[in-house]
Amino acid sequence: MISGLITPAAGGPVIPTFGKSSTCVVQNHQFCMSWFLDNFSSRFQPRLLEHIELTAIAVGVGMVIAFAAALLAHTQSWFETPFSLLAAFFYTIPALAFFEVMVQVTGINRLTAEIALVSYTLLILFRNTLTGLRAVPDDALQAAEAMGLTRRQTLTRVELPLALPPIMAGIRIATVTTISLTTVAAYIGAGGLGEPIFDGIQTGFKTEFVAAGFLAVALALVADGLLVIVQRLLTPWARRVRRA
Amino acid sequence: MNQADSGCVEIAFREVSKRYEGRPEAAVNRLSFEVPPGEICVLIGPSGCGKTTALKMVNRLIAITDGDITIDGRSVNALEVTQLRRGIGYVFQQIGLFPHMSVEANIGSVPRLLGWSKQRIRARAAELLSLVGLDPDADLRRYPGEFSGGQQQRIGVARAMAVDPPIMLMDEPFGAIDPITRERLQDDFLRLHREVRKTIIFVTHDIDEAIKMGDRIAIMRDGQLVQYATSDELLASPANDFVASFVGADRGLKRLRVWTLRDLTLDPAPPAGGDSLPSVEVGRSLRDALSLLLTEGAGQLTVTEAGKPIGTVTLEAITSAVAQDRNTAAA
Amino acid sequence: MQTLINAFSFFGHHLDLFRDKTIAHLAISFASIGVALAIAIPLGVWLGHLHRGSFFAINVSNIGRALPSLAVISIAIGIVGIGFANTMVALVILAAPVMLTNAYVAVDQVDTNAVQAARAMGMRPWQVLMRVELPLAVPLIFAGIRTATVYVVATATLATFAGGGGLGDIIVNEATYGSAGVVAGALAITVLAFAIDGLLAVVQRAVTPRPLRHLARRASAAATVREPLPPLPAPPQ
Ligand SMILES: Nc1ncnc2c1ncn2[C@@H]1O[C@H](COP(=O)(O)OP(=O)(O)O)[C@@H](O)[C@H]1O
Ligand SMILES: [Mg+2]
Numbered sequence: 001m002i003s004g005l006i007t008p009a010a011g012g013p014v015i016p017t018f019g020k021s022s023t024c025v026v027q028n029h030q031f032c033m034s035w036f037l038d039n040f041s042s043r044f045q046p047r048l049l050e051h052i053e054l055t056a057i058a059v060g061v062g063m064v065i066a067f068a069a070a071l072l073a074h075t076q077s078w079f080e081t082p083f084s085l086l087a088a089f090f091y092t093i094p095a096l097a098f099f100e101v102m103v104q105v106t107g108i109n110r111l112t113a114e115i116a117l118v119s120y121t122l123l124i125l126f127r128n129t130l131t132g133l134r135a136v137p138d139d140a141l142q143a144a145e146a147m148g149l150t151r152r153q154t155l156t157r158v159e160l161p162l163a164l165p166p167i168m169a170g171i172r173i174a175t176v177t178t179i180s181l182t183t184v185a186a187y188i189g190a191g192g193l194g195e196p197i198f199d200g201i202q203t204g205f206k207t208e209f210v211a212a213g214f215l216a217v218a219l220a221l222v223a224d225g226l227l228v229i230v231q232r233l234l235t236p237w238a239r240r241v242r243r244a
Numbered sequence: 245m246n247q248a249d250s251g252c253v254e255i256a257f258r259e260v261s262k263r264y265e266g267r268p269e270a271a272v273n274r275l276s277f278e279v280p281p282g283e284i285c286v287l288i289g290p291s292g293c294g295k296t297t298a299l300k301m302v303n304r305l306i307a308i309t310d311g312d313i314t315i316d317g318r319s320v321n322a323l324e325v326t327q328l329r330r331g332i333g334y335v336f337q338q339i340g341l342f343p344h345m346s347v348e349a350n351i352g353s354v355p356r357l358l359g360w361s362k363q364r365i366r367a368r369a370a371e372l373l374s375l376v377g378l379d380p381d382a383d384l385r386r387y388p389g390e391f392s393g394g395q396q397q398r399i400g401v402a403r404a405m406a407v408d409p410p411i412m413l414m415d416e417p418f419g420a421i422d423p424i425t426r427e428r429l430q431d432d433f434l435r436l437h438r439e440v441r442k443t444i445i446f447v448t449h450d451i452d453e454a455i456k457m458g459d460r461i462a463i464m465r466d467g468q469l470v471q472y473a474t475s476d477e478l479l480a481s482p483a484n485d486f487v488a489s490f491v492g493a494d495r496g497l498k499r500l501r502v503w504t505l506r507d508l509t510l511d512p513a514p515p516a517g518g519d520s521l522p523s524v525e526v527g528r529s530l531r532d533a534l535s536l537l538l539t540e541g542a543g544q545l546t547v548t549e550a551g552k553p554i555g556t557v558t559l560e561a562i563t564s565a566v567a568q569d570r571n572t573a574a575a
Numbered sequence: 576m577q578t579l580i581n582a583f584s585f586f587g588h589h590l591d592l593f594r595d596k597t598i599a600h601l602a603i604s605f606a607s608i609g610v611a612l613a614i615a616i617p618l619g620v621w622l623g624h625l626h627r628g629s630f631f632a633i634n635v636s637n638i639g640r641a642l643p644s645l646a647v648i649s650i651a652i653g654i655v656g657i658g659f660a661n662t663m664v665a666l667v668i669l670a671a672p673v674m675l676t677n678a679y680v681a682v683d684q685v686d687t688n689a690v691q692a693a694r695a696m697g698m699r700p701w702q703v704l705m706r707v708e709l710p711l712a713v714p715l716i717f718a719g720i721r722t723a724t725v726y727v728v729a730t731a732t733l734a735t736f737a738g739g740g741g742l743g744d745i746i747v748n749e750a751t752y753g754s755a756g757v758v759a760g761a762l763a764i765t766v767l768a769f770a771i772d773g774l775l776a777v778v779q780r781a782v783t784p785r786p787l788r789h790l791a792r793r794a795s796a797a798a799t800v801r802e803p804l805p806p807l808p809a810p811p812q
Contacts, residue, residue: 097761143340148329180643
């Protein structure tokens with residue numbers, strides 16, 4: 001585990017000396033664009049891709065678990081409370097604390113990070129999926145039954161599509177939350193954009209952590225925006241409502 | 245049940261009872277009546293008397309406790325339940341359109357289950373939309389949320405008729421719709437029924453709607469059938485005080501609406517020069533004729549058919565016709 | 576199990592450390608929440624009262640929620656430098672949007688019939704706001720404050736990277752405190768977050784007028800989901 005991060009190196013920042021350094025880098029300005037551009041593909045791009053991968057795996061696995069749990073809770077309502085409580089418990093634990101505790105159990109590695117990240121997604125995904133399933137209008141269900149749709153057909157053709165808007169909203173929230181938590185996960189060696197942030201803070205080299213910070217913010221905002229677009233494409237009926 | 249020559253089935257209730265779990269009294273109690281092929285049978289009665297329960301036992305949304313319901317002699321319990329339901333159109337007050345599906349997909353729900361091709365579904369949806377008075381070109385691709393309540397119910401009716409089922413069950417279909425739109429929907433539905441005859445059970449709690457829509461009316465109370473008769477019989481001779489008060493003290497006036505001038509023996513057409521009298525078409529109801537007599541302050545009306553006078557009618561003719569019929573009915 | 580026992584014994588031997596760090600943790604959290612409240616609530620309530628700026632008021636929390644907290648802190652270090660102020664700037668940026676959106680939605684959604692009745696009685700806009708809109712909006716406004724507060728207390732753990740102090744100092748300093756200390760710190764911050772959430776739940780109940788309690792329950796459910804669920808298509812009229 002990286003320790004002593006709180007104390008920036010005494011005697012001024014340790015500027016990495018990759019060949020000749022510009023004055024901007026030497027004087028450690030807040031952000032040196034040319035250094036960033038020169039080093040993007042070697043230092044930031046791999047971290048960015050790692051970050052996306054970590055997030056996608058966490059949200060994907062979280063969705064599978066939460067979805068199965070929500071389906072179960074939809075038919076067996078007793079299941080809702082225990083699962084919600086468990087998920088809410090995970091959700092409230094501060095990330096750094098959760099990561100540190102998990103390290104004691106599963107060690108410093110990506111698996112540890114993913115376990116914690118998945119745990120964080122569960123509450124939002126479970127609640128939103130269940131809310132979506134429950135909000136399906138009664139009359140639509142009755143019509144489906146009267147038409148002779150089987151239970152399975154009703155689920156796949158009526159309930160799930162109608163539950164999509166809240167499910168998509170949940171995926172959106174879970175994704176940006178996970179992007180945020182993944183930056184912290186670098187602290188236990190999971191990689192991702194948190195790594196240059198911690199590295200830069202430790203060495204005191206501003207451009208490095210400011211650039212990584214901006215990349216993480218940009219990633220979150222882009223992901224949020226893309227998911228809004230996906231949500232619109234998947235639920236065309238939701239926007240076209242007659243204003244009486 | 246899915247044969248193309250629809251409108252040819254008879255529905256029969258035989259001593260049908262329904263007891264809900266944990267309730268001592270039966271919601272529907274030994275209900276027996278028959279709906280002849282192609283007719284509209286209206287179930288009416290106060291709220292909670294068991295209309296919806298009776299209706300839903302036909303497509304087995306509710307299980308029958310005792311007795312049997314048969315369609316052309318076959319018990320509804322003899323069929324596989326989804327098969328049964330796909331052959332029965334169901335329309336209810338809350339409509340239940342699928343908000344996430346276009347109008348076309350809504351109408352195509354059952355056809356898709358039956359494996360129809362896309363083109364066939366589209367053609368059928370377009371046909372049905374024009375039948376219920378909507379515009380196939382513009383409306384097929386729109387979503388239910390973009391329509392008014394009345395338009396949504398038209399779509400609901402079209403969806404129920406998608407595979408041309410011989411039976412339609414309608415539970416207060418126009419109950420949540422404003423009075424003016426409701427009248428239009430009723431008229432359009434009656435026109436539709438003349439074109440595409442089906443056996444229909446229609447639930448309402450509105451006696452005017454019952455009289456207008458029903459070939460026959462079944463009045464229920466506390467789960468039991470009180471009277472089953474044509475609307476005219478019901479108005480002319482209510483079986484008891486309950487029915488009399490249910491149809492209203494003005495049942496004489498209501499009856500005038502059931503009859504048209506065609507049902508009367510008209511006085512001979514007046515000689516030329518009598519065209520100063522107000523005139524009325526022979527297809528209009530006695531109520532319209534009476535109203536015209538009153539507003540015009542005339543003693544007599546010219547009755548026309550396609551604009552040509554075919555006779556005259558007086559206030560006395562109207563009242564005596566109705567009274568005479570009452571005497572024969574009472575006898 | 577042994578880790579847990581070690582952690583508890585560490586806690587028992589370092590009560591003073593935990594007290595000081597907890598105080599520092601709460602100080603930075605509540606200072607940030609105070610600033611966020613002062614900015615976000617009046618703005619949200621005012622916009623809600625005017626029914627203006629819904630696009631801004633609703634989307635600001637979408638953006639605020641998307642901002643990765645560590646990234647915001649790191650950018651703030653670059654701009655403001657190391658220390659208390661830096662962390663506060665970051666925490667305010669993270670806390671204010673949720674409060675603003677909830678305050679806006681709370682006031683904006685107050686039953687228009689009640690507002691109209693108040694106007695018809697001759698209340699001035701200010702009186703309508705104070706006597707009708709705000710009391711009816713309290714449950715939802717408070718739900719936003721509660722969400723933001725728990726978020727800030729949890730995120731303040733990261734303040735340690737910016738020299739902001741707090742319980743995070745213990746968690747990241749294994750060199751000094753050992754793994755027992757790290758776990759003890761993690762447990763302490765977890766307990767603190769739950770305690771604050773529970774406390775605010777009680778306060779929320781207390782500030783909600785009895786007839787509105789059912790609203791409050793819905794609001795807190797929405798708060799955990801972190802945004803009001805998008806409305807489903809309108810049911811047929
Ligand atoms: N699912 C049910 N469980 C128990 N009782 C029911 C149920 N559905 C209806 N009932 C009762 O059965 C009676 C008849 O109801 P219903 O058929 O809905 O009446 P209507 O449609 O004429 O208003 C009522 O007393 C109602 O309370
Ligand atoms: Mg009913």
